[in-house]
Amino acid sequence: MMENKDELVGGRVGKIHKVDETVVRPANVWTPNVHNFLEFLHSEGANFVPKPLGISETNEEILTFMPGEVYNYPLPxxxxxxxxxxxxxxxxxxxxxxxxxxxxxxxxxxxxxxxxxxxxxxxxxxxxxxxxxxxxxxxxxxxxxxxxxxxxxxxxxxxxxxxxxxxxxxxxxxxxxxxxxxxxxxxxxxxxxxxxxxxxxxxxxxxxxxxxxxxxxxxxxxxxxxxxxxxxxxxxxxxxxxxxxxxxxxxxxxxxxxxxxxx
Ligand SMILES: Nc1ncnc2c1ncn2[C@@H]1O[C@H](COP(=O)(O)OP(=O)(O)O)[C@@H](O)[C@H]1O
Ligand SMILES: [Mg+2]
Missing domain, CATH: 3.90.1200 (Aminoglycoside 3'-phosphotransferase; Chain: A, domain 2)
Known part of the structure; x- marks a missing residue:
């Protein structure tokens, strides 16, 4: 099936994408530690943070897409x-x-x-x-x-x-x-x-x-x-x-x- 890929704005240009209902963004040395933390939060019932879904072969992290709007300056x-x-x-x-x-x-x-x-x-x-x-x-x-x-x-x-x-x-x-x-x-x-x-x-x-x-x-x-x-x-x-x-x-x-x- 074709995936649905869109660039997300509001952060680093050209680096963060929405792919179907997931977010794909550059991974770093600390990303596995961040994922352990986010897993822990979900195990505690804190579902107001993205769920980590893994790190791809292209060294990008995959997370669930969170609903809602994100804002930047100047704030409305x-x-x-x-x-x-x-x-x-x-x-x-x-x-x-x-x-x-x-x-x-x-x-x-x-x-x-x-x-x-x-x-x-x-x-x-x-x-x-x-x-x-x-x-x-x-x-x-x-x-x-x-x-x-x-x-x-x-x-x-x-x-x-x-x-x-x-x-x-x-x-x-x-x-x-x-x-x-x-x-x-x-x-x-x-x-x-x-x-x-x-x-x-x-x-x-x-x-x-x-x-x-x-x-x-x-x-x-x-x-x-x-x-x-x-x-x-x-x-x-x-x-x-x-x-x-x-x-x-x-x-x-x-x-x-x-x-x-x-x-
Ligand atoms: N898990 C997510 N759920 C929904 N939107 C996201 C998520 N991660 C990133 N975004 C969107 O992508 C934009 C840039 O992502 P972000 O991770 O903040 O990039 P940067 O690290 O460059 O600041 C955000 O402003 C937001 O709109
Ligand atoms: Mg950001």
Whole structure:
């Protein structure tokens, strides 16, 4: 029978395809570890992630296709609502509640794309963003693209999730939305919904700055190794966006920490 093959957009150009009801995308050294993790999630009843179906002879991974829409920047208005913040914070919490069970299964010799971040509390998705979450009827229902999976702290994923979903960027960034006050209010809503304790909240700005700095370092090091995907990200100005956001967060750190406290 003829297979039905279509390119999927929203990620790397020309590399991700829908083949019938599956997704075919480049595999890497960490892909077998990611598949073990996704199998584990399904064995725990977490069906909001793709099921891994194998790795092909052409070194591509095959996964089930997740229903829903995936979005990119600039985000449309329906992605910027308070309901959406609540929905994605709930999805991240559900993910961490099951991904934390995998930590005791780690051999700690596994290779991942990104380094472990202490304290290791959960398996971090590593890029919990609108372009990696599927949405249906204004609800976040699925998580895709697990290349950035790694052991890490809850706040590592939470802070980056807030950055991506509020989105909490400097006012000159084409990706950001809302005034500082509005960004702080939505961050607090995310933290409240997830149920982050007061003491962890204080680390939000520092963790986010570290997360962005590690992204900048990773982009530079990959580009210098000849990775064209990252070189084009830099050429398109993404690295400077992150550096400007780090400055913005640093300048407004006190106001943000005061604004996100639980009482
Ligand atoms: N399992 C999946 N189910 C549904 N859509 C998917 C799935 N994996 C990828 N996609 C679609 O393909 C696009 C690019 O895939 P992604 O894996 O995020 O690529 P990249 O690694 O380049 O970011 C996504 O934005 C999404 O639309
Ligand atoms: Mg992606």
């Amino acid at each position: 208005d329906e992605l910027l609502s308070d309901n959406m913040i609540v929905s994605v914070a709930q999805l991240l919490l559900r993910f961490h509640k099951v991904s934390e069970k995998y930590v005791s299964h780690l051999k700690n010799t596994e290779q991942w794309m990104l380094p472990s971040i202490s304290p290791v509390e959960v398996m971090c998705h590593g890029d919990f963003a609108p372009y990696n979450v599927t949405i249906q009827n204004n609800k976040a229902i699925g998580i895709i693209d697990f290349d950035t999976l790694h052991p890490g702290s809850k706040m590592w994923d939470i802070s980056y999730g807030i950055y991506r979903w509020v989105p909490f960027g400097n006012p000159d960034s084409p990706d950001s939305s809302g005034t500082l006050e509005e960004q702080i209010r939505k961050s607090k809503l995310f933290l409240d919904t997830y149920g982050v304790e007061g003491s962890s909240r204080e680390s939000f700005v520092d963790v986010l700055i570290n997360r962005l700095q590690s992204l900048v370092d990773y982009m530079r090091s990959e580009a210098s190794k000849g990775n064209e995907d990252f070189q084009s990200h830099i050429d398109e100005g993404h690295l400077n966006l992150y550096l400007d956001d780090i400055k913005y967060l640093t300048t407004n750190k006190e106001e943000i920490i005061n604004g996100i406290q639980s009482i």
